[in-house]
Amino acid sequence: MAKTRRIVYWVSTIGLASGLVGSGVQQILRIEGKEALAPPYAWGIAELGYPVYILTILGVWKLLGALAILLPRYPLLKEWAYAGMFFLFTGGIFSHLAAGDAWYESLPALFLLVLAAASWRFRPDDRRPLTR
Template identity: 35%
Template structure:
C-alpha cells in the first residue's frame, strides 16, 4: 500500500472513530436516558457515565494529536479496556447479541486505525513519505 493511501485511510477511519467516541462522550456527560438505562441494567452507578465521558474526550484529543506518541498509545489502550469491559459487562448479565456486538465492532474499527497509524509511522521512519522518493514502493 502506498504511503499516501495509508495516511488517507488512517485519517478517514480515525476521524469516524473519534466522532463516534465524541458522540458517546456527549451522551455520557449529559447523562442521556439510554446510557442511564444501560447502566441500571448493568448495576453500575450513573456517575460513571460522566467519568467515562470526560475520559473519552481526553482519549479523542490524545489520538487526534500527532506529537506525543506515548500519550496516543495510552489512549488506544484506554479505549481497548473500555470496549472489552463493556463487552464483558454485557456478557456477565446475559445480554443478547444486540448489546455484545457494538463494543466488538468499535474495538475492531479502533484496531484498524491503530494498525494504519503504526503502518504510517513505519513508512515515515523509512523515509518513504515523499511520493517522489517512494515511487511505487510497496511495503511487505
C-alpha cells in the first residue's frame, strides 16, 4: 500500500505542478487570443468579468504554488499552497458557471482540483504539518 500511495502522490503532484506551471507561464506572458492557440481562460478572462491584469497575479501565484508543493520540507507552506489551489480552482469553476458558460468549460479547473485533492490526501508524512 505504501508504494501505491507514493505513486499516486507523485503522479498527481507532478500533473498538478505541470498544469500550474503551464497555465501560470501563459498567464504571466498574457498569451491571448484564439489565433495564438491559447487556452480559453487567457482570451476569455474579460468575458468572465475579470480585469486582464488578474492574469499576472494568478500566474505568479500558480508558479509559487507549484514550487511550494514540489520543494522538500516546508510542510506548513505546502498546506497554504494547497488551500490556495482549492480557492483558485473552485473559484474558476464557479466563475464559469456564474457567467453562464457550458458545463465543460469548468472541466480543466475541475481536473486540477481533483489532482490537488489527490496530491494533498496522499502526501507523505514529512510533507504534512504537525506530524508526530
